[in-house]
Amino acid sequence: MTATTTTTPPTLDQVLAGMTATLNGTVPRSVQLAATVAPDLVLRHAQDSGYAMPEGAGALTDETRTLIYLGIALATGSHACIEAMMNKAHTLDIDQAKILETVKIARFAEATRVFGNAEHVFAELAASDPGDGHR
Numbered sequence: 001m002t003a004t005t006t007t008t009p010p011t012l013d014q015v016l017a018g019m020t021a022t023l024n025g026t027v028p029r030s031v032q033l034a035a036t037v038a039p040d041l042v043l044r045h046a047q048d049s050g051y052a053m054p055e056g057a058g059a060l061t062d063e064t065r066t067l068i069y070l071g072i073a074l075a076t077g078s079h080a081c082i083e084a085m086m087n088k089a090h091t092l093d094i095d096q097a098k099i100l101e102t103v104k105i106a107r108f109a110e111a112t113r114v115f116g117n118a119e120h121v122f123a124e125l126a127a128s129d130p131g132d133g134h135r
Contacts (some may be wrong), residue, residue, distance in 0.1 A: 012039045015046040022055075024087035028080045065095055067102045074106035 010018070012035060035042050054066045060068075066088050073081035085102045089099055 009043070010046070012042060014076075015043060019046070022088060022091060023084050024091045027093045028084050030080050063092055063098070066092060066094065067098060070099070071106040072107070074103060075110055100106050 014058040016027055016031075016035060019031065031042055031045070034045075053062075053069070055062055058065070066085055070082065070089065072078075075086055086099075
């Protein structure tokens, strides 16, 4: 016979306490507000966070996951996530040089996106360019 273990899902208070500890003593305002009007959404979000970024487990370190999340938040303009990941970076004592390198990578990724999106512009200019670079 195989023993099965069941775990009790965390309560909203436990989730918020965990966030507070993980995010350097803060909980994003969006989470605070959602906790009052849609606590089930906060619980699901915490569950998804544990799935995507399992603390102390997974192939990546907590530091690496935090830096990836920060870079994506920078690229997407998610101010709440930027703040949350900076709080987490402080909790994890991530070196400033690593944070700045993440900013540089995110900036380059966005610049590369613009460069790639300009393909049509470059093609039209190249088709009409007599070779001297002027129209």
